[in-house]
Amino acid sequence: MNYILFDLDGTVTNPQEGITNSVAYALEYFGIHTEDNSTLNKYIGPPLRQSFMEFAGLSEEQSHIGMIKYREYFGPKGIYENEVYNGIPELFDKLKKDGKKIILATSKPWIYAEMILEKFDLKKYFDFVAGSEMNGVRTNKADVIKYAIEKYNIPAEDAVMIGDREHDIIGAKKNGLKTIGVLYGFGSECELKKAGVDYIAENIENIIELIEKLY
Numbered sequence: 273m274n275y276i277l278f279d280l281d282g283t284v285t286n287p288q289e290g291i292t293n294s295v296a297y298a299l300e301y302f303g304i305h306t307e308d309n310s311t312l313n314k315y316i317g318p319p320l321r322q323s324f325m326e327f328a329g330l331s332e333e334q335s336h337i338g339m340i341k342y343r344e345y346f347g348p349k350g351i352y353e354n355e356v357y358n359g360i361p362e363l364f365d366k367l368k369k370d371g372k373k374i375i376l377a378t379s380k381p382w383i384y385a386e387m388i389l390e391k392f393d394l395k396k397y398f399d400f401v402a403g404s405e406m407n408g409v410r411t412n413k414a415d416v417i418k419y420a421i422e423k424y425n426i427p428a429e430d431a432v433m434i435g436d437r438e439h440d441i442i443g444a445k446k447n448g449l450k451t452i453g454v455l456y457g458f459g460s461e462c463e464l465k466k467a468g469v470d471y472i473a474e475n476i477e478n479i480i481e482l483i484e485k486l487y
Contacts, residue, residue: 273450273486275426277417279435280378280385281316282457284360285392290346290353291316296421298341299328316458317437319404319411339408356392359458359476364397368479376401377420377433377443379411383393400424413443415484421447432486434479435459441467452482 281287299306306312315323320342324335325436332470367374374397382403389395402420404411410419413435419429433444436457444451445468452471453464461472473479 273430273432273483274371275373275375275431276483277375277377277420277426277431277433277444277449279317279410279413279433279437279440280376280380280388282436282459283357283434283440283454284376284394285317285354285356285388286457287354288313288458290350293353294342294346294350295320296343298324298338301341302328302330302334302338304328315456317379318439321408321411346384351387352391354388356394357476361394361397363476363479364394367483368397372483373399373424373426375399375420375424375426375431376403377413377440378403379413379416379417379439381405381406411463413439414442414446417443417447417449432483434473436464438463438467441469450486452479454479 278284292312295305295312295315296309314327318422321335321339324330324338330338376385376398380403380429382401385403386401402416410416428448431448433440434452436454437459441451441453441464441475451469452473453469455461456475471482473482
């Protein structure tokens, strides 16, 4: 495989603190108080508007307001409450030396994604960054992957999607890509297998081993 697509949250970086703080801030606006932010880990990965409706019972209109409140915290502060998983820079360095094209495919707005990559000096590894728009366009992971494929002329049979949640796997499958699910993020092995994942990586070292087998 010459085109390696990566999810961002839970795959490249651990955004737990920033995302859960931002979600808690948004929910507080609706009178929903969070005692333990770890209970908000389920918000990491899926499109947020959908999650506000599914997990907090907000209406579609309220979820739109929730996104605005979320960004009030996330934009200036939460975006930087984040850290790169150990071994990720070394992984990217190895992939680039092997001649691979590295693509980011995230449901997060691309402008935030680029800011995060720049902060951690990871932008230099990426050949293309695909994400959603601030107005909510292209938040579904399948749409993000389709956009990346079309914009960067990626042959689906020569590409693999790497992510930690079912949305990464389902979105990749809809676009004809092979998939690697990682267990160090926020999804479970059960979730990934139920979504139809092709391969499981317990750690970052496993990712390289699996990619080398996908010829």
